[in-house]
Amino acid sequence: MLDKKFNTNYTIGVDSVVRAISGKSRGQKSLFKQAEEYFQNEPENKRKLQELTEQVTTLQKELDATPLFKFKPKIKLLKLEKLEKELNNEQLVQNKARLVRLHSAIDVCLKILSLTEGADFDETQLKSAKYLSTILLFSPGEGKRLAELHQSLKPSYRAVLSLRLLDKLLMGKGIKNAHILAYYDPQTRYEIGKPDSVCFTQSIVLPIMFAAIFQEVGLQHPKLTVLLEGLQGDQDRYRTLDKDERVKVTKLTNKFTLEYLQEGLGIQQGIIGTAEDKKAFLEAENKRIQFQLNLVKDASSTKVGTSEIIRIPQIYSSIIFSTKREFSKSTLPNASVLIAQLASKNKISSQVANAFISIVGKFPMGYGVVYLPKDMRGIELNHYEYAIVIGLNPAKLDEPNCRLVSRNLLFSEYGKNEVIETSRNMHYETARKKLKRVDPKKLLQIRQTLTHKFDPKKAQQLIPLYWEGYNYFIVEGYQNLWNQVAQEE
Incomplete structure (x- = not known):
């Protein structure tokens, strides 16, 4: 995206985030490339685990059925030990790969936060405007690969807008979600390193960013690739789909997206500590991922509520970074108009829509x-x-x-x-x-x-x-x- 000369460290940093999510990063696979490989390898990985599990279960049953007065066959005991070791190793390998994907995603989110949030509300607005403007200015507005570029620019753009909408609603007491309110403290919202801030970041900020960034990650699944590009890969992935194709693509995208968030990324590794510490950590992680999954589920079902924190930025960014071949930047001011129209038709909450429009105005950052x-x-x-x-x-x-x-x-x-x-x-x-x-x-x-x-x-x-x-x-x-x-x- 960048010319080799005259780039500031900040612009290079934004470019690296975009590449880390869905582009080509040197020495490390992007988040979406990791997802693509996960979907490709998952059938075989599941088969391995299922096969080993069934072998262990079958052999264990055979040994359990051995009469009490007889010795269990040593050869079967050794085979069971070997199979259990293979199963354990396979589980460790797959879990390690999952944690690599999860930690990569967390690292990218923390990088985005460092680029877009400051010590207080005002500094955060300035840094976020700078980030959003830079992302839009990465788009030349034309070119053969514009749709592909726009697809790569959307994820972090959505994430930042979602967080700014979250903050706007919290300040205006427009959030009713008990999970969010349980962790929110306006005094420590932007204090990095404070216990409450860390808790809010882990439990609220990161799940919202994950939901926004990976909202369409299901598109990386091979089945979607075939649907969009054809068996021979000779169709335009960004062509206008007919109604039946659209419905099928949307359904599968939502299904695979939820699968990836839950199984491909999952929860963080348990901490070292007391049994109570471990239990509390596991409970917090389960709440986090459930909150994250609910956001994506409700956003895809057009449910009015908390999920609009990610849904409205998604609608907006789909216009700002349209993948239609006949795209023109002159239409960008229509993005906010569409949000207002959806609200007037009760398709989305007017309260949340108005809060969002008050943030972005009619003319998007970088226009x-x-x-x-x-x-x-x-x-x-x-x-x-x-x-x-x-x-x-x-x-x-x-x-x-x-x-x-x-x-x-x-x-x-x-x-x-x-x-x-x-x-x-x-x-x-x-x-x-x-x-x-x-x-x-x-x-x-x-x-x-x-x-x-x-x-x-x-x-x-x-x-x-x-x-x-x-x-x-x-x-x-x-x-x-x-x-x-x-x-x-």
């Missing part, structure tokens, strides 16, 4: 806004400039918090932050009308000046609705959208 600049006297100028949405929780949903990235038709590494009103945002007809009196030749010149690899033949609109920030952010390396110097200007 390229085209706007009318003002001079020092506050008078609007007769040309447009470019900005990037970089802030969550806008005061007004349709007025995004942006970083101005061009000035006097020149891109800059340092700009100031500004709220772009609807009257100046070229997404709206009201703003576009203000430039229709400008000479078309001048508008074309502006378009050429601000467009990477400009092609006049493709300039269907002299006044663009939005702009693609990918080439600015990735290729040219302007990744300091959150630098302190610019914020203090």
Whole structure:
């Protein structure tokens, strides 16, 4: 995803997380690659365990049936000992592989938390906005492999949005779930290392992240691969499915996803301690995984409730990172509109939907806004400039918090932050009308000046609705959208 030059350590860190989940990581298999191998090997692994278990059971019954007055045949006792050892070894091998997958997933989640959460609510909002913006700016908005790229960008994006929605609901007392409330303490929510924080992270945060990240992991199953790509692998995995295909794919995806969360990842290894400590740990782990499974089950059944913490971000991210071949970034502002429409039709909770929309606003993080600049006297100028949405929780949903990235038709590494009103945002007809009196030749010149690899033949609109920030952010390396110097200007 990244160009070899000009990348900050932060951007490289985000890129490594994406690759660790569903891309190609050096020296380590991604989480989804691990899941794919699990699904491929599971039939044989189950067969091994079942076969050994049946052999042990059969031989044990034979020995148990030996009359009391006779000695048990030594050869059978030795064979039983050998079989039990083989069974135990196989269980250990499979459990070790499971723990490797589980710990890999936990490590990725903790990395995401380090990139998106701070010492308090405000710092967490800033870091999360930075992460979400960076993820969107990894997408060039076009290309033959765009659908595949979008599929890899969604998991961590969903996870971060789910956590921000969780926090918003908790602050507004919109959470009724007893399990969540039992572990929540607003005083220690962002205090890393504190006992209550660790408990909340283990019992609430990680299960929500797991549910969001692995929400569609069932797609890695060979049966889904055949359904989507055909026996010969000659079909487009991201083609539009007919109704029957969609139903079947959804059903199998949900089934295999739950299987992977429960058996492919499962619970953490028991701790060393007293019998009471071990019992308490096991009970906590069972509660954690049950909470996690319920989130995924309820989200897939469109049940209104706690599961909307992951379901609404999933709906939203499926639009932001659409895998449809005819995708256009100009449609991204419709994502929040769709959430509001679903709420109005009682498909999702209006309370949770409103909380979510208040976080993301109408324009998603990383979206390229085209706007009318003002001079020092506050008078609007007769040309447009470019900005990037970089802030969550806008005061007004349709007025995004942006970083101005061009000035006097020149891109800059340092700009100031500004709220772009609807009257100046070229997404709206009201703003576009203000430039229709400008000479078309001048508008074309502006378009050429601000467009990477400009092609006049493709300039269907002299006044663009939005702009693609990918080439600015990735290729040219302007990744300091959150630098302190610019914020203090």
